[in-house]
Amino acid sequence: MTAAQFLNNRFKITFIITLLLSIFSSQGIAKTFIHDVKGYTLNEKGELITFSNFAFDGDLITGMNLSEKPSKESYTYIDGKGQVVLPGLIDAHGHILGLGQNLLEIDLRGAASEEEAVKRVQSFVSAQPVSNAKHKWLIGRGWNQVLWPSKAFPQKHSLDKVIKDRPVVLARVDGHAVWVNSVALELAGIDANTPSPSGGEIVKDENGQPTGLLIDNAEYLVTKLIPSPDESQLTEQLNAASQHLLSLGITSVHDAGISKQVYDFYKSQADKKALQFRIYAMLSATDPKIDQMLAAGHIKSDDDMLSIRSVKAYGDGALGSRGAALIEPYSDDKDNHGLLVTPQEELPILFSKVLASGFQLNFHAIGDRANRLALQQFASTFKNVPDNTKRHRIEHAQVVAVEDIPLFKELDVIPSMQPTHATSDMNMAEDRIGKQRLKGAYAWRTFLAQGSRIAFGSDFPVELANAFHGLHAAVTRQSGENVPNDGWIPEEKVTLQEALRGFTLDAAYSAFQEDSLGTLEAGKRADFIFIDRDIFTIPGQEIRGTEVLQTWINGKQVYQK
Structure with a gap:
């Protein structure tokens, strides 16, 4: 080979390498500028912020409301055409x-x-x-x-x-x-x-x-006799759920109770980069291999698509089936106090094990007795495990004795609540517990007034997974047919800003993810959605009908209507 041939070949190799690096760079670290939008987000204080444009580099937001547009040579420009943009919605309690x-x-x-x-x-x-x-x-x-x-x-x-x-x-x-x-x-x-x-x-x-x-x-x-699904069936279920949730603008879900089989499945999916939306999974406290999963410690993927650092435990049943554990009997079944799914005497061991392992404990409690027992046990266990006392949760916090509500704030226990439960239950809740106990039921305004941060979710498939149904219920306290006129127990309504916070920033906070998710700010993940109406200017009754036009996760479009 002559010197000229050598140099020529070297030039070709260098050109090819440069070209490949350019291609990989443009695909993996795409700089994007979206302009002409009507955007709403919250800042770290929960204040509502509007924006007309934003930029992201790969999966991270780099700027909001840029006064000087970036170079078109370096950025892909997308015209938002005046459409409304929100942060990706987070459902803090579902069953994927x-x-x-x-x-x-x-x-x-x-x-x-x-x-x-x-x-x-x-x-x-x-x-x-x-x-x-x-x-x-x-x-x-x-x-x-x-x-x-x-x-x-x-x-x-x-x-x-x-x-x-x-x-x-x-x-x-x-x-x-x-x-x-x-x-x-x-x-x-x-x-x-x-x-x-x-x-x-x-x-x-x-x-x-x-x-x-x-x-x-x-x-x-x-x-227990139903055959466990194999991996192909789990994949089919996850794909069906993924397509549905992305079409609703949900970019992250807190999965409320997973088995060891699902734990292994989710880790495998995360390793293969196959997860289509973010999952914050809670280990099921009743799984026979719970100790093994706790011993493995926290799980967190590099792309924030999977996080496992919490445990779902089960206090009682549900109000509709009269399984919620009540301090006093059911108003419509005088001999029935409901059911404790986990016996009271087992709570100290359960709480100590989870907290000592460094995991968050998310305790299902619907009735006032189950909520009281959980709060009392948190207070007791915190004395013995003082290094893990922050951001534990009570899932549902549905019927709480009024005098127990301040304990949520005092103990830094997050009420993880589902707005559509109130509007679904309003046709039977008073029959079950009477008017007096309703004063501490579905009490969103009361919790917020004392400074509690509420994580909002849907509890799908118990309720429909559409977060705009939850936003509508939170703001109006009305059914899908917008009844009753003033809302059910209207004094517990919240503002739309507060409701959006529950489905974004505070849901992220309840999963220790507020530094990367929940709002659109520089340095956070580029998770956002386009919707078909301005929910901040229309009557609250019209929020429920909102449709999602596009869903983006990690700076990539994953759904378009």
Whole structure:
């Protein structure tokens, strides 16, 4: 090879390397400037800020409201065409794979009667025939007897008439009760002689026979028999949930209770860069391998797509199924105080184990007794584990004794609440607990007035995952039909700025992520959405109908309507 040939080849190699680096640089570190938008965000103090343009370099925001436009040679320009931009929405309490499963299986939400629910089961079976169907499980969710004319809980007989050879398990909308057929009961060995487990109830008729309704811990007698999904099924569920959530502008979800199987699955997905939105996952305190997961310590991916540093524990059931644990009996069931899913005597060990491991504890408590026990246990455990006393959460904080509400602020316990629970429950809450106890129920304004930071979410698939439904409910205290006129318990309404904070900055704060997520500021992740209306200038009743036009995560567009 001559010197000229050598130099020529060297030049070609250098040119190719330079070209490749340029391509990789433009793809991986794309500088983007979006202008002509009507933007709203909060600052670190929670104050509302407006902006007309912003820039980001790769996955991080570099500037807001730039007075001098950057060079078009260095930046990709995007014309926002005057559309409204918000930070990506964070749902602080959902069940991701449950949503995916719900999207793929029998949907009973909105069924107007037990008969209609059964017809939906029939239609699902007809549309999805399978070979060797005997003992292949039929799973569904979403029924709510409160909406039915009879108000009565469903029974196995209506299912038995149409499904004779396959076990059927249909979860109530809140997940705290299941309606099953006789095949499922037989497979579980449940009969008249089977006692109800601690923290649960096998509902029986006047003859002592199981009706097909299993409440709270009794569900497990049947659900433990359902084959665990394999990785391909988990992937299918995650993909279904991802597409749905991104279309709603949700860029991050706090997944409220995952098993060891899902823990491993999420880590694998994060390692492969396959997660489509951010997941802040809570370990399920009841998982047999909880100690192993705690010993592994906190999990955090470099791109902030996966964070695992919290535990979801279970205090009681739900109000609709009369499983929420109350200090005084139910107003419409004088012998019933509800259920403690985790026995009171086990709380000290549970709290100490989680806090001593350096994890956040997020405790499910709906009834006033469950909330009081949780607050008392936090106070007691903090004395023994003084290095981990900040930002623990009570999930739902739904019915709280008025005198206990100040303890949330005193103990720095975050109320993680779901606005649409109030508007879904308003048709039965007073029947369950009476007017007096409603003074501490769904008490968002009271919490904010004392300085508590509320993490807002939806609890999907219990409720629909649409955060604009939650914003609407928080501001109006009205149903989807905008009733009642002034809102239910209107003194507990919040402003739209406060509601948006609950679905952005304070949701991020409740996950120790406020330095990178929750607002649009220089140095934070470029997670944002375009929506079809200015929610700050329209009547509150119109917020619910908001549609998402685009969703961006880490500076990349991941959804377009």
